[in-house]
Amino acid sequence: MAGIxxxxxLLVQAALPPPPAPFQxxxxxxxxxQERAAGPEEQGPPPMDARESTxxxxxxxxxWMAILVLLYVLGLKIREVDRLHGLGxxxxx
Amino acid sequence: xLKAWIEDRTGLSRVERFLNAKTVPQHRHSFWYYTGxxxxxxxxxxxxxxxxxxxxxxxxLGEANASVARIMxxxxxGWIIRSVHSWSASLMIATVFxxxxxxxxxxxxxxxxxLTWMSGVALLLLALGFGFTGYLLPWDGLSLSAxxxxxxxxxxxxxxxxxxxxxxxxxxxxxxxxxxxFFGFHVCVLPFLLFALLxxxxxxxxxxxxxxxxxxxxxxxxxKGLPFWPNFVYREVRVWLVLFGLLVTAAVLFPPSLGKVxxxxxxxxxxxxxxxxxxxxxxxxxxxxxxxxFVDGDTVAVLLILLGGALFFMLPLLDCSPGGKRGRFFAAAxxxxxxxxxxxxxxxLF
Amino acid sequence: xxxxxxxxxxxxxxxxxxxxxxxxFLASFLYPVLRFVFPPEREPEEVVxxxxxxxxxxxxxxxxFRWGAKPALLKKGKDGSLAAFVAICTHLxxxxxxxxxxxxxxxxxxEGWYDENGVNVAGPPxxxxxxxxxxxxxGKVVVRREGAR
Numbered sequence: 001m002a003g004i005x006x007x008x009x010l011l012v013q014a015a016l017p018p019p020p021a022p023f024q025x026x027x028x029x030x031x032x033x034q035e036r037a038a039g040p041e042e043q044g045p046p047p048m049d050a051r052e053s054t055x056x057x058x059x060x061x062x063x064w065m066a067i068l069v070l071l072y073v074l075g076l077k078i079r080e081v082d083r084l085h086g087l088g089x090x091x092x093x
Numbered sequence: 094x095l096k097a098w099i100e101d102r103t104g105l106s107r108v109e110r111f112l113n114a115k116t117v118p119q120h121r122h123s124f125w126y127y128t129g130x131x132x133x134x135x136x137x138x139x140x141x142x143x144x145x146x147x148x149x150x151x152x153x154l155g156e157a158n159a160s161v162a163r164i165m166x167x168x169x170x171g172w173i174i175r176s177v178h179s180w181s182a183s184l185m186i187a188t189v190f191x192x193x194x195x196x197x198x199x200x201x202x203x204x205x206x207x208l209t210w211m212s213g214v215a216l217l218l219l220a221l222g223f224g225f226t227g228y229l230l231p232w233d234g235l236s237l238s239a240x241x242x243x244x245x246x247x248x249x250x251x252x253x254x255x256x257x258x259x260x261x262x263x264x265x266x267x268x269x270x271x272x273x274x275f276f277g278f279h280v281c282v283l284p285f286l287l288f289a290l291l292x293x294x295x296x297x298x299x300x301x302x303x304x305x306x307x308x309x310x311x312x313x314x315x316x317k318g319l320p321f322w323p324n325f326v327y328r329e330v331r332v333w334l335v336l337f338g339l340l341v342t343a344a345v346l347f348p349p350s351l352g353k354v355x356x357x358x359x360x361x362x363x364x365x366x367x368x369x370x371x372x373x374x375x376x377x378x379x380x381x382x383x384x385x386x387f388v389d390g391d392t393v394a395v396l397l398i399l400l401g402g403a404l405f406f407m408l409p410l411l412d413c414s415p416g417g418k419r420g421r422f423f424a425a426a427x428x429x430x431x432x433x434x435x436x437x438x439x440x441x442l443f
Numbered sequence: 444x445x446x447x448x449x450x451x452x453x454x455x456x457x458x459x460x461x462x463x464x465x466x467x468f469l470a471s472f473l474y475p476v477l478r479f480v481f482p483p484e485r486e487p488e489e490v491v492x493x494x495x496x497x498x499x500x501x502x503x504x505x506x507x508f509r510w511g512a513k514p515a516l517l518k519k520g521k522d523g524s525l526a527a528f529v530a531i532c533t534h535l536x537x538x539x540x541x542x543x544x545x546x547x548x549x550x551x552x553x554e555g556w557y558d559e560n561g562v563n564v565a566g567p568p569x570x571x572x573x574x575x576x577x578x579x580x581x582g583k584v585v586v587r588r589e590g591a592r
Contacts, residue, residue, distance in 0.1 A: 067338045169478040
């Protein structure tokens with residue numbers, strides 16, 4: 001049951017449009033009129049509007065969610081191979 | 094069926110059996126074993142992001158800064174790629190330091206692993222070389238000044254100092270030639286040397302197997318071992334995932350900035366300092382007076398640092414009886430050096 | 444036997460889950476990398492040519508200008524009308540030239556020929572030259588994408 005809901009979550013995540021898209025589109029618009037390196041003393045990445053900065057937080061949240069899911073699956077896998085090791089499954093052919 | 098086809102032509106199952114047979118001991122200090130592959134994780138990320146950045150970076154006096162600005166502002170998601178490259182560099186060097194420290198205090202360098210240690214120290218120097226050469230590439234005021242200082246320090250070495258400085262700079266002064274030369278080091282010479290040395294380092298590790306910390310070995314207890322593949326690798330992947338998450342989070346939330354294009358004639362900017370991993374050396378040089386007796390203070394400092402480096406390189410040979418009293422001195426020296434490096438780094442920030 | 448069976452099926456399920464999960468995770472980074480590696484084509488919104496440059500153009504002559512990163516040709520017809528074309532051959536991207544005596548565009552790479560309206564008339568080019576919209580605004584010649592505004 002847990003495995004099936006996990007699989008469903010992963011499929012949904014994989015099918016979702018990749019999060020960077022929302023803030024990527026917005027970045028294209030101001031580019032045409034952007035000045036480069038002439039004005040400011042220091043230059044960071046281009047200033048972002050609210051949509052882009054939200055997009056960044058969504059991206060980070062999504063990455064960590066995916067990582068947590070993978071950590072859980074790996075935990076299951078580790079238990080599995082440890083059990084096999086205990087049974088002598090990997091000790092030569 | 095595909096597996097059988099590949100097996101018939103490559104005999105790769107031998108590798109799998111080797112990796113199955115290779116065991117990783119499980120004990121109190123096992124967490125240190127994760128540092129090696131963590132370095133490889135960050136190195137791989139450096140290679141990939143480096144490939145991507147080199148598509149747009151232009152290593153010439155006239156265009157370097159502008160090309161980095163273009164990556165930051167015009168190329169889609171360029172700022173993230175650059176930020177990941179910058180953060181992964183720092184994290185990789187931090188992990189190298191951690192790896193080194195773990196090897197030192199567990200005395201994993203003792204016989205027969207002396208060459209593994211020495212190749213490791215050489216790899217550390219190459220990693221620092223990557224950091225140093227990469228720092229100049231954006232060609233802004235800060236990186237120019239840091240490079241001027243950094244390439245001036247070898248001058249203090251007697252006899253060969255001036256030659257070393259000229260070799261690094263491509264001339265007497267830091268110029269556009271230095272930039273192109275550093276780019277050549279960063280993307281061509283150093284990668285080649287690194288991968289060659291890494292192959293030796295990893296081959297030696299496979300030959301000798303994983304070492305046991307001296308304290309564990311002396312207790313004489315039977316230590317359980319996990320098969321490297323798949324048991325230990327799956328655990329490593331978990332560590333990689335967390336490290337990767339931390340890297341991307343830091344890179345996205347705290348991207349590096351870019352200063353105005355370097356002016357070869359301008360005075361050094363206020364607050365000039367090297368990257369964090371050089372700060373303790375920087376501070377060490379600063380505390381030496383300008384003259385000691387008849388000798389230039391810098392020369393004394395540099396020679397002392399070189400001496401320290403040489404002793405560090407030969408540590409397995411110096412710590413020849415790791416189990417004895419002398420061995421305890423060397424273990425304490427690890428903590429002493431850590432304290433020194435951290436204290437100097439913190440001091441340099443004020 | 445039974446234990447090994449269970450082990451095998453569960454292993455395959457877990458392996459699939461892990462492989463699929465890792466694959467999805469890594470694939471999500473593929474998108475930003477591809478965006479990075481294939482930056483969007485940027486053409487200018489418009490190119491303004493000062494009329495001083497056009498003033499000395501005789502009828503049936505051309506003047507080259509830059510359309511973003513591409514070469515382009517501004518042609519003054521025999522009746523004085525202006526037309527602009529992207530001077531890139533539709534065959535294999537060579538830069539074309541205009542031969543006023545023949546009133547045709549010529550591509551030297553594979554002997555492609557276009558008439559004075561850019562229509563492909565001989566040789567391998569499969570399509571006419573791309574046209575750009577030209578207008579005179581306040582004494583300046585403004586070139587835009589065809590169909591824009």
